[in-house]
Amino acid sequence: xxxxxxxxxxxxxxxxxxxxxxxxxxxxxxxxxxxxxxxxxxxxxxxxxxxxxxxxxxxxxxxxxxxxxxxxxxxxxxxxxxxxxxxxxxxxxxxxxxxxxxxxxxxxxxxxxxxxxxxxxxxxxxxxxxxxxxxxxxxxxxxxxxxxxxxxxxxxxxxxxxxxxxxxxxxxxxxxxxxxxxxxxxxxxxxxxx
Amino acid sequence: xxxxxxxxxxxxxxxxxxxxxxxxxxxxxxxxxxxxxxxxxxxxxxxxxxxxxxxxxxxxxxxxxxxxxxxxxxxxxxxxxxxxxxxxxxxxxxxxxxxxxxxxxxxxxxxxxxxxxxxxxxxxxxxxxxxxxxxxxxxxxxxxxxxxxxxxxxxxxxxxxxxxxxxxxxxxxxxxxxxxxxxxxxxxxxxxxx
DNA sequence: CAAAGCATGTAAGCAGTTACATGATTGT
DNA sequence: ACAATCATGTAACTGCTTACATGCTTTG
Numbered sequence: 001x002x003x004x005x006x007x008x009x010x011x012x013x014x015x016x017x018x019x020x021x022x023x024x025x026x027x028x029x030x031x032x033x034x035x036x037x038x039x040x041x042x043x044x045x046x047x048x049x050x051x052x053x054x055x056x057x058x059x060x061x062x063x064x065x066x067x068x069x070x071x072x073x074x075x076x077x078x079x080x081x082x083x084x085x086x087x088x089x090x091x092x093x094x095x096x097x098x099x100x101x102x103x104x105x106x107x108x109x110x111x112x113x114x115x116x117x118x119x120x121x122x123x124x125x126x127x128x129x130x131x132x133x134x135x136x137x138x139x140x141x142x143x144x145x146x147x148x149x150x151x152x153x154x155x156x157x158x159x160x161x162x163x164x165x166x167x168x169x170x171x172x173x174x175x176x177x178x179x180x181x182x183x184x185x186x187x188x189x190x191x192x193x194x
Numbered sequence: 195x196x197x198x199x200x201x202x203x204x205x206x207x208x209x210x211x212x213x214x215x216x217x218x219x220x221x222x223x224x225x226x227x228x229x230x231x232x233x234x235x236x237x238x239x240x241x242x243x244x245x246x247x248x249x250x251x252x253x254x255x256x257x258x259x260x261x262x263x264x265x266x267x268x269x270x271x272x273x274x275x276x277x278x279x280x281x282x283x284x285x286x287x288x289x290x291x292x293x294x295x296x297x298x299x300x301x302x303x304x305x306x307x308x309x310x311x312x313x314x315x316x317x318x319x320x321x322x323x324x325x326x327x328x329x330x331x332x333x334x335x336x337x338x339x340x341x342x343x344x345x346x347x348x349x350x351x352x353x354x355x356x357x358x359x360x361x362x363x364x365x366x367x368x369x370x371x372x373x374x375x376x377x378x379x380x381x382x383x384x385x386x387x388x
Numbered sequence: 389c390a391a392a393g394c395a396t397g398t399a400a401g402c403a404g405t406t407a408c409a410t411g412a413t414t415g416t
Numbered sequence: 417a418c419a420a421t422c423a424t425g426t427a428a429c430t431g432c433t434t435a436c437a438t439g440c441t442t443t444g
Contacts, residue, residue, distance in 0.1 A: 001287075001289045001292065001293075002402085002403065002404090003403080003404085005292070005293075005296075006292055006296075008296075009292070009295060009296035012296060012298070012299070013296075017423080017424095018423080018424070018425090019422070019423050019424075022423095030288065030291060030292070030295070031292065031295075032285070032286070032287055032288075033403095033404080034404080034405065034406090036404080036405065036406075036407095037423095037424075037425065037426090038404085038405080038406090038407095038425085038426075038427085039403080039404065039405085041424060041425055041426090042425085042426090045425095060422090060423095062412080062413060062414090062422090063412080063413075063421090063422050063423070064411075064412070064422065064423040064424075065423080065424090066422085066423060066424085067423090067424080076299065079296065079299070080299055080300075082293075083293060083296060083297055083299065083300055083304075083308075084300070084304060084308075085293075086311060087289070087290045087293060087308055087311050087312040087315060088289040088290060088315075089289075089290075089315055089316070089319060090286060090287060090288045090289065090290065090291075090358065091226070091286070091287040091289070092226070092284060092285070092286050092287075092354070093195075093226055093284060093285040093286075094224065094226075094284045094347075095195045095281070095282040095283075095284065095285070096281045096282060096283075096284065097224060097284075097347050097350075098195065098199070098200055098203070098224070098225065099195075099199075099276075099277060099279075099281060100343050100347065101203060101224070101225075101343065101344065101347065102199075102200075102202075102203030102206060102207075102273065102277060103277055103340075103343065104206070104334070104336055104337065104339075104340050105206070105270065105273070105274055105277065106274075106277055106278070108339075110277075110278060111339075114277075114278075114281055117280060117281050118281040121281060121282075121283055122283070125283060140298070142298055143298065144372055144376070145298075145302075145305075145369060145372060146297075146298050148365075148368060148369065148372060149294050149295065149297065149365070149369075150295065152361070152364075152365045152368070153288075153291050153294065153295065156291075156358075156361050159357070159361075160286070160354065160357070160358075163353075163354070163357065164284065164350075164354075167346070167350050167353075170346075171342075171343070171346045174342060174346070175339060175342065175343075178338055178339060178342060182338070196430085196431065196432090197431080197432085211395080211396095212395080212396070212397090213394070213395050213396075216395095227431095227432080228432075228433065228434090230432080230433065230434075230435095231395095231396075231397065231398090232397085232398075232399085232432085232433080232434090232435095233431080233432065233433085235396065235397055235398090236397085236398090239397095254394090254395095256394090256440080256441060256442085257393090257394050257395070257440075257441075258394065258395045258396075258439075258440070258441095259395080259396090260394085260395060260396085261395090261396080
């Protein structure tokens with residue numbers, strides 16, 4: 001799966017300029033690409049070469065000219081073919097989990113600091129996602145089905161963020177419990193050691 | 195975060211050959227890299243140049259010679275610096291969610307087929323993860339803390355797979371309900387969309 | 389006798405990233 | 417005066433992927 005499909009997806013909803021697509025990607029977390037110009041503009045040029053999109057130049061008075069891209073019949077066929085392709089599993093890169101995996105040389109205090117930072121990051125993300133959901137970024141709503149799907153995807157993302165936060169809190173307090181137990185038995189030994 | 199840190203992590207546990215590391219990555223889903231030779235061997239050569247690891251050639255009778263890599267003090271410092279770096283959010287690429295986002299041109303039957311395939315894929319993954327957890331792949335257990343962390347990470351992965359499966363099932367049946375409702379009112383219209 | 393395992397490495401390519409280049413216009 | 421918005425594009429780089437190359441040994 002590459003960004004080409006997602007761009008075709010957006011254009012199957014309605015025409016956009018590269019600049020608009022860039023923002024759509026940058027503002028969305030489900031569509032996880034960064035929205036860098038290189039990729040968007042490059043991709044649009046290529047799709048145009050392949051005949052999947054048409055581009056119309058619109059001159060404007062006070063702003064630079066813009067190229068509005070629209071999907072073609074052939075583009076819709078390409079999109080359809082991809083939509084029917086074999087689903088793939090989600091790809092998850094849990095950077096923090098890997099960091100934790102090798103945290104043995106760190107002290108309990110240092111590990112606790114990592115948790116604090118991670119939980120703050122997640123908490124922030126939860127708030128921002130909730131706010132974004134409340135504001136409601138632009139999305140198609142061409143049918144009840146489509147709206148239902150988009151709603152569930154949004155809810156699912158929030159839920160998974162929240163459950164990751166709960167996971168981190170639980171592990172953190174389990175580690176604190178462990179420390180307390182060990183401290184009672186060995187009088188503060190086991191800090192920083194292997 | 196790149197694979198260099200994860201390799202240093204493994205070597206901070208105990209010495210390994212490139213071939214062994216390759217398998218460790220290939221067999222693990224938490225350490226999400228594919229475990230291709232190019233990256234592993236290339237990375238080890240580079241780490242050796244930087245003085246983060248030493249390599250000892252072990253000749254064997256019936257098998258090719260192997261290079262056993264061990265971490266150096268400087269390597270441990272590099273690892274420690276990375277361990278204390280600012281945590282990062284998980285990166286999630288929900289390929290299937292994006293596919294679903296643009297599924298408007300598909301029929302209800304086609305969408306349902308996608309769900310069936312996705313649920314089968316996830317179900318499989320859940321079984322394989324459970325089996326892998328039962329078998330228990332090689333992992334360090336240098337302290338109660340380390341074991342607790344690894345256990346929670348494993349459990350967390352399973353839980354998130356299971357909740358994704360539950361999410362898919364819920365959305366699928368919500369879509370079926372929607373279809374039923376619409377069918378009752380409009381007598382089978384609304385199939386195939388715009 | 390073929391396939392899989394042991395073991396190290398190289399080549400070619402892809403999808404993505406940040407940073408740069410240009411230049412008018414509008415808001416603080 | 418400075419930054420942000422509108423708008424399109426290019427350059428250099430990174431991290432990762434599949435596939436290839438070699439060759440011996442063990443297992444089915």
